[in-house]
Amino acid sequence: MTKLQARNIVKHFDHNGTPILALDGVNLDVEEGDFVCLVGPSGCGKSTFLNIIAGLEKPDSGEILLNGKLIDTPGPDRTMVFQEGALFPWLKVVDNVEFGLKIAGIPKEERRQISKRYLDMMQLEKFSESYTYQLSTGMKQRVAIARALAMDPEILLMDEPFAALDSQTRDLLFVELQLIWERTKKTIIFVTHNIAESVVLGSKVAIFKHRPSRIKKEIVIDYRRPRLAEDENLLKYQHAIIQELKNEVIEQKKSGD
Amino acid sequence: MGGKIIARRVVFYVGIIAAWQIVFSLHLAPQTVIPSPSDVGQALAKGVYDGSLLYGIGTSLLRLSAGLVIAIAAGIALGIFIARFETMNQIIGPFLLGLQSIPSVAWVPLAFLWFGRTDGGIIFVTVIGALFAVAINTHSAIRAVPPTLVAAGRNMGANGIQLIKDVIIPASFPQMIAGFKQGWSYAWRGVISAEVIFSVLGLGSLLNSGTKNNQIAEVISVLIIIMIIGVLVDGLVFKRLERTVLSRWGPVK
Numbered sequence: 001m002t003k004l005q006a007r008n009i010v011k012h013f014d015h016n017g018t019p020i021l022a023l024d025g026v027n028l029d030v031e032e033g034d035f036v037c038l039v040g041p042s043g044c045g046k047s048t049f050l051n052i053i054a055g056l057e058k059p060d061s062g063e064i065l066l067n068g069k070l071i072d073t074p075g076p077d078r079t080m081v082f083q084e085g086a087l088f089p090w091l092k093v094v095d096n097v098e099f100g101l102k103i104a105g106i107p108k109e110e111r112r113q114i115s116k117r118y119l120d121m122m123q124l125e126k127f128s129e130s131y132t133y134q135l136s137t138g139m140k141q142r143v144a145i146a147r148a149l150a151m152d153p154e155i156l157l158m159d160e161p162f163a164a165l166d167s168q169t170r171d172l173l174f175v176e177l178q179l180i181w182e183r184t185k186k187t188i189i190f191v192t193h194n195i196a197e198s199v200v201l202g203s204k205v206a207i208f209k210h211r212p213s214r215i216k217k218e219i220v221i222d223y224r225r226p227r228l229a230e231d232e233n234l235l236k237y238q239h240a241i242i243q244e245l246k247n248e249v250i251e252q253k254k255s256g257d
Numbered sequence: 258m259g260g261k262i263i264a265r266r267v268v269f270y271v272g273i274i275a276a277w278q279i280v281f282s283l284h285l286a287p288q289t290v291i292p293s294p295s296d297v298g299q300a301l302a303k304g305v306y307d308g309s310l311l312y313g314i315g316t317s318l319l320r321l322s323a324g325l326v327i328a329i330a331a332g333i334a335l336g337i338f339i340a341r342f343e344t345m346n347q348i349i350g351p352f353l354l355g356l357q358s359i360p361s362v363a364w365v366p367l368a369f370l371w372f373g374r375t376d377g378g379i380i381f382v383t384v385i386g387a388l389f390a391v392a393i394n395t396h397s398a399i400r401a402v403p404p405t406l407v408a409a410g411r412n413m414g415a416n417g418i419q420l421i422k423d424v425i426i427p428a429s430f431p432q433m434i435a436g437f438k439q440g441w442s443y444a445w446r447g448v449i450s451a452e453v454i455f456s457v458l459g460l461g462s463l464l465n466s467g468t469k470n471n472q473i474a475e476v477i478s479v480l481i482i483i484m485i486i487g488v489l490v491d492g493l494v495f496k497r498l499e500r501t502v503l504s505r506w507g508p509v510k
Contacts, residue, residue: 076414086409100413133507
């Protein structure tokens with residue numbers, strides 16, 4: 001079943017008063033249970049596209065359908081893991097995880113059960129009473145994932161969540177995220193500029209072209225899981241993506257970005 | 258705070274009192290102008306003993322609290338309002354800045370005309386002295402909130418009042434404290450100024466009556482009390498607030 005459809009999404013950026021066409025009719029179908037990675041040259045608007053799906057930004061035209069229904073506002077059915085975690089420093093870890101549940105008016109006891117489940121899943125049980133400044137960057141991202149999953153969203157949106165991590169922590173989270181994905185059967189849309197990351201994680205990789213951007217090609221990664229970052233069998237997929245992106249980088253250079 | 262610092266402070270105060278005593282004993286200034294430390298000490302003791310000083314402290318603090326509570330509540334509301342509607346800020350921002358620059362004491366004549374020599378008049382001066390400082394600081398504190406925190410709040414379903422209450426206010430709180438601090442010091446000045454001029458009870462009015470009766474020791478004893486209250490409020494209220502924030506947010510990077 002198609003979970004999410006993006007139809008002809010157009011979006012302009014404002015660059016010192018001049019509008020620049022960023023997204024020029026992006027179309028994407030995401031099936032239930034897909035793990036879709038969006039890759040593309042920096043500045044191509046893939047994060048903007050994710051924000052539009054989240055309802056945090058409005059497209060100039062085009063529409064997003066979730067389960068066939070039009071959406072244009074933010075909602076806890078599409079929770080996001082932000083690049084820098086975006087945890088609330090005034091709340092303990094457990095209260096961060098429960099934030100959305102509290103907003104939704106879920107009673108405290110039920111909230112505790114839910115947060116415990118996801119804190120356990122992310123191996124954070126020992127840190128539930130900590131404040132976020134006491135956590136490493138990797139821990140913070142685990143909390144952010146727990147917080148997003150706690151809302152039991154239809155789709156999990158991830159905006160370069162591992163970009164700030166050291167490579168060991170990242171490799172560990174690659175495996176964990178795949179296990180969580182298999183366990184929760186969530187549909188995931190994951191933005192990254194890291195091609196190796198996209199082939200380790202994605203069941204499908206959608207490649208954005210340079211601005212004005214749309215999706216140039218989708219590559220299915222049909223390979224056993226959990227995949228490891230160092231698995232050489234993934235290289236052929238990486239090469240295919242790099243080949244597609246090569247021209248884009250040249251385009252980008254020409255346009256002087 | 259280490260014992261070493263406290264010891265140094267004690268030495269400092271003893272030094273001041275000793276210097277003061279020397280000035281007095283050597284007649285370096287007319288004794289009618291500068292009373293001795295023990296005269297001031299006696300005035301303090303008398304004020305405490307006959308209740309006038311305690312009653313004055315109570316009255317002034319009550320007015321201060323009433324004014325400050327109103328000023329902080331209204332100032333936060335105004336600050337949120339201009340932070341949310343940028344056009345509003347463009348229109349009334351400079352006006353608020355102008356109002357903030359008016360010293361509290363300059364409001365006293367207007368308060369007298371509007372409210373007469375009443376508690377209401379004094380509280381008016383207190384509120385208006387602190388309000389704009391709180392509003393302006395709240396505004397800049399909100400503007401400094403990282404947009405991703407607001408995005409995260411909206412993403413999890415918060416909007417409208419909930420977004421303000423559960424995300425924007427707590428996220429800007431550490432910086433808002435600076436506004437409260439400024440607001441409190443303006444409010445305290447406002448209370449004392451209005452009391453001196455209105456001369457209806459309170460520490461300010463004790464300053465006034467002391468001057469009229471040429472009781473310099475009494476005047477200085479009240480000044481010392483005003484100063485001590487300032488130090489106590491900072492230590493008991495603001496240092497504590499800052500410590501709470503620090504324990505959650507961690508050391509500021």
